[in-house]
Amino acid sequence: MGLKVGDVVEVRPAAEILATLDGRGELDGLPFMPEMARYCGRRLTVHKVAHKLCDTQTGTGLRRMERAVHLTGARCDGSAHGGCQTACSMYWKEAWLRRVEPGTAESDAVPDGRLLALLEPNTRRPPGDDGGERYSCQATELLRAAPVCLPVRSLGQYVTDVRTGNAGPLRTLHALLIGVFNRVQAVSARVLPARLRFKEGRRWGFLRPGLRGATPTGTLGLRPGELVRVKPKAEILATLNERMLNRGLGFEEEMARYCGTVARVQARVERCIDERTGRLLTMKSPCITLENVVCQGVHSLNCPREFVPFWREIWLERVTT
Numbered sequence: 183m184g185l186k187v188g189d190v191v192e193v194r195p196a197a198e199i200l201a202t203l204d205g206r207g208e209l210d211g212l213p214f215m216p217e218m219a220r221y222c223g224r225r226l227t228v229h230k231v232a233h234k235l236c237d238t239q240t241g242t243g244l245r246r247m248e249r250a251v252h253l254t255g256a257r258c259d260g261s262a263h264g265g266c267q268t269a270c271s272m273y274w275k276e277a278w279l280r281r282v283e284p285g286t287a288e289s290d291a292v293p294d295g296r297l298l299a300l301l302e303p304n305t306r307r308p309p310g311d312d313g314g315e316r317y318s319c320q321a322t323e324l325l326r327a328a329p330v331c332l333p334v335r336s337l338g339q340y341v342t343d344v345r346t347g348n349a350g351p352l353r354t355l356h357a358l359l360i361g362v363f364n365r366v367q368a369v370s371a372r373v374l375p376a377r378l379r380f381k382e383g384r385r386w387g388f389l390r391p392g393l394r395g396a397t398p399t400g401t402l403g404l405r406p407g408e409l410v411r412v413k414p415k416a417e418i419l420a421t422l423n424e425r426m427l428n429r430g431l432g433f434e435e436e437m438a439r440y441c442g443t444v445a446r447v448q449a450r451v452e453r454c455i456d457e458r459t460g461r462l463l464t465m466k467s468p469c470i471t472l473e474n475v476v477c478q479g480v481h482s483l484n485c486p487r488e489f490v491p492f493w494r495e496i497w498l499e500r501v502t503t
Contacts, residue, residue, distance in 0.1 A: 187228055187347030190282040191226060191253070192224070192280050192282050209275050212324075213301075213318065216298055216305060217258045217260070217261055217262055219301070225282055229251075229252045231251050231342070232250040233247055233248075233342050239324070239457050240325070243331060244332040244333075245324070245329070250276065253272070256271070257270060262305050263317045266319075266462060267471075269490045270321050270490075271487065305317055307322075310461065315462065316459060321457045343484050357481075357483050357484045360481055361482075364481075367381075367385060386481065387438055387481065393424075394423060394424055396423075399494075402498065402499075404450065406446075410446075410499060411442065411443070412442060412443055413499055415438050418438075421494070429466075431494055436478060436480065436482070437491050439480065443475075448470075451469040451470065452468045467495075470495060471490050472491075475490070477490075
């Protein structure tokens with residue numbers, strides 16, 4: 183379809199989408215999830231062209247995705263997946279969409295029970311060894327939907343970023359330079375003795391944790407709508423262990439870009455699906471998400487996936503007005 187950022191599309195009626203799906207409710211390995219059914223017949227704007235994505239399961243880098251986009255405001259609410267609060271930006275195959283021509287009337291959103299009857303059973307995987315319930319969603323199946331790795335040297339991806347409007351030329355060049363630098367650092371960390379590595383072989387941003395062993399905790403009792411400020415980078419690094427974790431939750435270079443900024447609390451997160459296993463995890467200590475704070479992909483070659491980062495309360499401070 184040659185879609186670009188800002189194009190208006192209409193999600194096809196349920197019956198037409200059903201005709202594109204296999205017995206698992208998938209197209210090219212990508213599930214159409216029950217949470218997506220409510221958008222059938224609606225008109226939405228292309229937010230990003232999803233031609234690539236980060237592999238957050240096995241850490242292989244970027245993967246190539248074919249004929250898919252992200253739509254503005256269309257994030258998963260987890261209602262069919264145990265109340266998962268990850269709020270992933272959903273993937274929409276072009277076959278599930280059609281262009282909106284000027285002057286055309288909206289389609290009638292005719293419900294089709296056959297679609298949900300197919301989708302809902304496929305939100306579950308076989309139980310784990312412990313007998314616990316496991317889920318299947320777009321995030322857990324992304325390596326099947328995007329099986330081909332996309333190396334830094336694949337220059338076509340940067341042309342696509344600019345041509346589709348995912349990123350401007352300067353932003354694309356910036357991301358490319360960071361990507362090349364990080365690959366060089368990774369090689370140096372493998373082959374050079376520690377004394378010869380630049381900045382200890384760390385990735386761009388040069389985050390260095392301040393602890394070994396147990397990490398501290400802190401609670402503010404934050405609620406949606408409250409104003410908070412992300413603490414300075416040095417203060418956050420002082421709460422992280424050698425694996426850049428605070429009680430199992432990671433802090434990354436993309437998150438460090440928000441240090442010092444003010445945002446409103448969007449939600450307290452208590453449940454999320456483990457992409458690797460499909461298990462629904464319940465957090466011992468709730469995390470926080472912030473309004474309009476997403477991973478911009480600057481440190482991951484402009485990946486358009488736009489994860490919503492999870493924040494420990496110890497990394498935030500209330501803003502009093």
